Amino acid sequence: MANSASSPTNSPTPASAPAVATSTASSSAALSATEAAQPFHTASLYVGDIHPDVTEALLFEIFNAVGPVASIRVCRDAVTRRSLGYAYVNFHNVADAERALDTMNFTSIKSVPCRIMWSQRDPSLRKSGVGNIFVKSLDTSIDNKALYDTFSLFGNILSCKVAIDPTTGNSKGYGYVHYETAEAATEAIAKINGMLIAGTEVYVGHFQKRQDRPDADDWTNCYVKNIPTHWTDADLMKEFEPFGNVLSAVVMKDNTNPSQNRGFGFVNYEDSDASHKAVDALNGKAYPTGEGMETEIYVGKAQKRSERERELRNKFEQLKIERINKYQGVNLYVKNLDDQLSDDELREAFAECGTITSSRVMRDPNGNSRGFGFVCFSTAEEANKAVAEMNGKLISGKPVYVALAQRKEVRRAQLEAQHAQQRVGMAMGRGMPMGQPPMYGVAPMFYGQPGQMPPQARQGFMYPQQMMPRGVQRGPIPYGARMPGAPAPGGYPMPGYGMPMQQQRGQPRRGRQGPGPQGPQGAPANRRNFKYTANARNHPARDVPPQGVMPPPAPVQNAGPEPLTSAALAAASPEIQKNMIGERLYPLIHRQQPELAGKITGMLLEMDNGELLHLLESPEALEAKILEALAVLEAHQS
Numbered sequence: 001m002a003n004s005a006s007s008p009t010n011s012p013t014p015a016s017a018p019a020v021a022t023s024t025a026s027s028s029a030a031l032s033a034t035e036a037a038q039p040f041h042t043a044s045l046y047v048g049d050i051h052p053d054v055t056e057a058l059l060f061e062i063f064n065a066v067g068p069v070a071s072i073r074v075c076r077d078a079v080t081r082r083s084l085g086y087a088y089v090n091f092h093n094v095a096d097a098e099r100a101l102d103t104m105n106f107t108s109i110k111s112v113p114c115r116i117m118w119s120q121r122d123p124s125l126r127k128s129g130v131g132n133i134f135v136k137s138l139d140t141s142i143d144n145k146a147l148y149d150t151f152s153l154f155g156n157i158l159s160c161k162v163a164i165d166p167t168t169g170n171s172k173g174y175g176y177v178h179y180e181t182a183e184a185a186t187e188a189i190a191k192i193n194g195m196l197i198a199g200t201e202v203y204v205g206h207f208q209k210r211q212d213r214p215d216a217d218d219w220t221n222c223y224v225k226n227i228p229t230h231w232t233d234a235d236l237m238k239e240f241e242p243f244g245n246v247l248s249a250v251v252m253k254d255n256t257n258p259s260q261n262r263g264f265g266f267v268n269y270e271d272s273d274a275s276h277k278a279v280d281a282l283n284g285k286a287y288p289t290g291e292g293m294e295t296e297i298y299v300g301k302a303q304k305r306s307e308r309e310r311e312l313r314n315k316f317e318q319l320k321i322e323r324i325n326k327y328q329g330v331n332l333y334v335k336n337l338d339d340q341l342s343d344d345e346l347r348e349a350f351a352e353c354g355t356i357t358s359s360r361v362m363r364d365p366n367g368n369s370r371g372f373g374f375v376c377f378s379t380a381e382e383a384n385k386a387v388a389e390m391n392g393k394l395i396s397g398k399p400v401y402v403a404l405a406q407r408k409e410v411r412r413a414q415l416e417a418q419h420a421q422q423r424v425g426m427a428m429g430r431g432m433p434m435g436q437p438p439m440y441g442v443a444p445m446f447y448g449q450p451g452q453m454p455p456q457a458r459q460g461f462m463y464p465q466q467m468m469p470r471g472v473q474r475g476p477i478p479y480g481a482r483m484p485g486a487p488a489p490g491g492y493p494m495p496g497y498g499m500p501m502q503q504q505r506g507q508p509r510r511g512r513q514g515p516g517p518q519g520p521q522g523a524p525a526n527r528r529n530f531k532y533t534a535n536a537r538n539h540p541a542r543d544v545p546p547q548g549v550m551p552p553p554a555p556v557q558n559a560g561p562e563p564l565t566s567a568a569l570a571a572a573s574p575e576i577q578k579n580m581i582g583e584r585l586y587p588l589i590h591r592q593q594p595e596l597a598g599k600i601t602g603m604l605l606e607m608d609n610g611e612l613l614h615l616l617e618s619p620e621a622l623e624a625k626i627l628e629a630l631a632v633l634e635a636h637q638s
Contacts, residue, residue, distance in 0.1 A: 043070075043091040044119035045100060049144075050074075051110035052083045058109070063089050066104060067096025079413040081420055088119055106145040115144055117159045131158070131179035132207040133189060138162065139198035140171045150197060151177045155184025176207060220247075220275050221302040224282075225264035227251070228289045233265075240267045243281065244274020266302055275301075324407070329380035330357075332387065333405040335372045336610060337361060338396035343373075349395050350375045354382025374405055388571055392613060401610030418606055564616065569609065578605050581612045588616070592626055600629045 047059065056072045063069050074087040091097040097118075105116045120126065135147070148160040162175035179185045185206065193204040224236065237249040251265035269275045283299040303311070334346070347359040354377050361373040377383040383404065391402040406414075564584055569577050582605055589604075590597040604612065604625055615622040 042119065043094045043097040045089045045091070045097055046086065046117050046119045047089055048086040048115045048117075049112060050083070050085055050087060050114050051112045052085065054083065054087070054109055056087075059087055059089060062107070062109065063091075063100055063104065066100040068092045080416050106148070113144065115159075115161060120158075125158075126178070129207055129209060131182050131185045133177050133179070133185045133204055134174065134207045135177060135192075135202055135204050136174035137200055137202045138171060138173050138175060139200040140173065141198055142171065142175075144175075146198075147175050147177065151188055151192070154179070154188040154191065156180040218272050219301050220269045220272050222267040222269070222275050222278055223264070223298075223300055223302040224267060225298045226295050227261065227263060227265060227297050228287055228295060229254075229260040229263060230290050231261060231265075236265050236267060239282065240269075240278050243269075243278040245270040246274075327376065327405070329404065330377045330383045331405040332375045332377070332383055333372065333403050334375055334390075335401040335608070336398055337369060337371050337373055337400060338398050339369045339371070341369065341373075341396055345396070346373055346375060350386055350390060353386035353389060354378065391569065392610065399610065399614070401608060403609075422602070422606060564613070569613075577609055581605065581609065581616070584616055585612065585622075588619075588622060589626060592623065593630070596630070596633065599633065600626055603629045603632070 050059075054074065056074055059072045059074070060069055063072070068091065070090040070092050072087060072089050075084045076082060077084060089097075089100070091100065101116050101118070104114075106113045108114075135151075138147070142162060144160060144162050147162055148157060151157065151160065156179065157177060158180055159178045160176070163172040164170070165172055177185075177188065179188070189204050189206065192202065194201060196202075222240070227236070231251055233249055233251050236251050237246055240246055240249060247268045247270055249265065249267045251261040252263075254260045254262050267275075267278065269278070279299050279301070282297065284296050286294040286296050289295050332350075337346070341361055343359055343361050346361055347356050350356060350359065356375060357378055358376045359373065362370045364370055375386070377386065387402050387404065390400065392399050393402075394400075564580060569580060572580060582601055585604060586597055586601045589600050593600055604615065607615075615625060
């Protein structure tokens with residue numbers, strides 16, 4: 001592809017020189033590497049255009065063959081955890097990074113050629129546009145590698161890309177080449193502009209930001225639709241001539257009936273002033289159709305399909321944003337409705353909370369209630385009041401769940417995040433360290449086995465914000481730093497969490513007791529002799545009483561958490577709501593399953609708050625859910 005893109009037959013002019021230089025790629029690559037070594041002091045590479053299924057492990061296997069890799073990170077969506085299509089590869093030294101850039105660029109990974117360039121933390125060079133050129137009228141056979149090979153002779157290229165249609169995967173016929181210096185860009189424009197690449201004459205010029213491009217109102221071609229079907233080119237010309245010099249006027253003919261047109265055509269003026277006058281005067285004007293009726297024609301700017309699609313997309317997106325903002329914070333989702341409840345009865349139940357603009361019970365195609373509905377208030381204050389007062393209230397004999405309505409995509413993202421967190425929790429139950437580091441380092445990944453210590457994290461690795469597990473503080477987190485009984489990511493205490501497996505299994509037990517204010521009190525008595533620190537082994541404290549002498553027992557606090565009300569729950573944030581429920585749910589589960597209370601609590605907290613409140617009030621329902629959770633755990637372990 002690269003050879004055909006810049007071969008002497010396709011580019012008989014001096015622009016064919018880059019193709020000849022491809023045979024000496026090694027020397028030019030060495031030169032590029034030498035030039036690149038000056039401005040870059042890090043060994044970090046950006047790897048773009050990667051397949052969504054590419055993982056850190058696969059990239060590590062590929063790039064570690066070039067040189068020792070320090071870390072790799074595939075950037076992912078903060079909520080859905082889907083790949084964003086690019087990654088960062090960090091080497092231990094710059095020479096290995098240069099070698100990878102020279103030899104691995106455009107390598108096919110999962111059948112998709114990747115695009116590699118230096119990682120630049122400072123975006124000022126990229127945003128300035130200095131050294132960036134625009135290439136259009138490219139043949140569809142030209143890809144990133146062919147474009148790079150053609151323009152690499154004139155200087156060090158920071159990035160090079162051909163625009164691709166995301167729906168078809170084909171080239172859009174234009175691309176960008178960003179040089180390190182403005183001089184290299186100017187030389188490339190002088191040598192390549194107007195030359196042939198793959199048999200097609202290309203245009204090469206300096207890249208211009210959208211706001212710096214020529215005025216969008218400077219257009220001369222008019223699009224005319226809804227014209228009478230008997231009009232000809234001459235009729236169209238006659239109507240538009242009074243506003244300026246018309247270069248061309250054409251009515252699109254109907255192939256099946258040549259005596260009629262397809263209802264639209266185009267008029268091209270010599271200057272833009274005439275086209276604007278024609279639009280202002282003729283748009284919406286009525287003309288007789290010849291059948292005793294009239295039709296109003298539409299006159300506007302002639303647009304390319306891509307331009308029209310972009311305009312419509314922006315318009316619909318703006319309408320969507322306006323609709324979201326209109327109902328943000330005022331629309332309520334109501335669940336667990338009685339099957340016989342009507343729209344009017346739903347409105348009447350919420351009427352005392354404020355002014356209701358709309359209320360609706362959702363029904364299936366047969367007209368049967370689906371058990372949920374929506375109530376929209378006029379203000380956010382009224383909606384919040386309704387959530388606080390109506391959540392958990394009986395309507396037609398059933399306690400309803402009331403919360404602010406969420407869009408489907410937001411709800412789906414939250415569910416995916418919850419499921420991902422649940423999978424992490426299940427992995428922790430098997431002895432795996434909590435969470436995952438953002439970088440794929442050179443050390444192998446260990447999956448914890450019973451009786452093994454979890455591997456220590458490399459010092460200095462940080463959790464990025466989009467990968468931080470919920471409930472975990474920012475900054476470096478060594479394994480084992482969480483104290484036993486501390487709240488887990490789901491917001492509930494987990495006894496012994498963060499301790500090696502041997503310690504957990506070897507602890508003597510004092511019997512099954514209810515948890516204290518800081519977690520379960522079933523820990524061994526000698527735990528008080530240890531002082532837990534984040535990065536060191538736990539040694540006995542210096543002020544330990546002599547062995548065999550038990551310290552006086554601490555007073556037992558029997559005061560449990562206060563009863564949970566719907567109003568108190570509705571006033572808290574979603575995460576705080578789960579914590580409040582978990583604090584009351586854990587002791588009840590601990591009485592029946594003290595060993596697995598933490599896991600079962602985390603599993604049950606994935607349920608809706610309305611169902612959780614029912615579990616707190618119904619011991620029978622809670623026992624049934626505990627049995628279901630035990631069955632799931634046994635099936636998962638087997």
